[in-house]
Amino acid sequence: MSNVSFENIHLPAVAHFGLRHYQLRPDQCFRVADHFHLMHELMWFRETTATVAIQGRQFQLRANSLLFVPSLMVHRMDTQAVRQDFFLLQYQAALYADLNLLPQHQPMQLPLVMTLSKPDAERMDQLTSWLAEVEDGPQQLPLKQSLMRTLLLFVAQLQHQHNEANATLSADPPTLSKHNKVLPLLQRLESDLKLQVSLDDAASYCGMSRSHFSRTFKALLGQNFKDYLLKRKISAAVGLLVNSELTIAEIAYQCEFTDSAYFCAKFKQQMGQTPRQFRHGVWQANEFSVAD
Structure with a gap:
């Protein structure tokens, strides 16, 4: 995957999600090459004209478009020279436990690209705007978590409806x-x-x-199913590399790889570097963020 990069976004301590609001002029159109995240990504577009490709499949984005890309899923985006107004939410899977979201209430490992109806668009806009306005701090954390829970429940509902509708039509x-x-x-x-x-x-x-x-x-x-399982295991390994001091061999065992050499080969194939290189890069980045 030498032509694919991944974004390792570092969140503040104990935070499992980050939300940003972008308002760009027509001359600020951008192109994002093939990449993937270690976190789930949700984008809500108030205004846009763009093309997104997920796992090689292309989709058109316009005003009131909702985009959900699960972790470790390769995607890219090209915007046209028009005004862009969108929210970008990225969150770790650990957030589901924070919000007490049961598996049946969580967005699944399925990409979602859809244009929302007017009532759904108004609700999505209300939730993202309110969430963006809530200040950081321990006193505001319960409100933020409540809004995040409502938002993710809504996305899971939209995802289920979208999948059923598409299956019915096609x-x-x-x-x-x-x-x-x-x-x-x-x-x-x-x-x-x-x-x-x-x-x-x-x-x-x-x-x-x-x-x-x-x-x-x-x-x-x-x-295919084999690739899906591999990404589940790589995702679990990423969590252990970042959040534990287990050895590479111990992580390979816990993530059910046959041996550490096979784990290292598959990890490099997916992530573009060895587990040791990845861990070293994360530790360095955390040191720099503390120094700042």
Whole structure:
């Protein structure tokens, strides 16, 4: 992945999310090359004309567009020379525990690009604007968390509605049924501490054959089941590299890789550097932020 970079955004201590509001003139159009984040990314566009590509699939953005990109999912963006007004929210998966969000209430590891109806757009604008206006500090934390919980519940609801509507429009009833069977599996996998699940077990859980499950899963997530599991394991490894002092071998074992050499090879393939290099870079960045 030498042509893909990742953004390692450092949040303040104990903070699991960051929100920014951008208002750009037409001459400030920008292009963001292929990259991925260690956090989930949510963007709410009041005004824009842009193209976004997620896992190689292109989507058009316009006013009242909502974009959700799960962690470790490659994407890029090109804006046109028009006024841009948008909110950018990035958050760690640990935020779900802070907000007591059960797996069935969390946005899933599925990208979302949709233009909201007027009532939904007004609600999204109200939530993001209010959240951006709340000042930092321990006294305001309960209000911020309440707003974040409401926002993520709303996004999960929109995501579910969008997936059902798209499946209904583009598929016959049997395919829609398969679509609906895969979504509970994703919710179960996202909440399960076990990082490795066999293709046969996943297909059996969804009531499908191996081949039908594989095709349906790739159509839904834009990646095959094996790659999805690998990203789950890499994501868990990233958390341990950043937040623990475990050795590389211990992290490989905890994340269910066969051995540390295989873990290092797969980590470099996904992240563009070895686990040791990644950890060193994070520690250096944290030292610099403290010094500032």
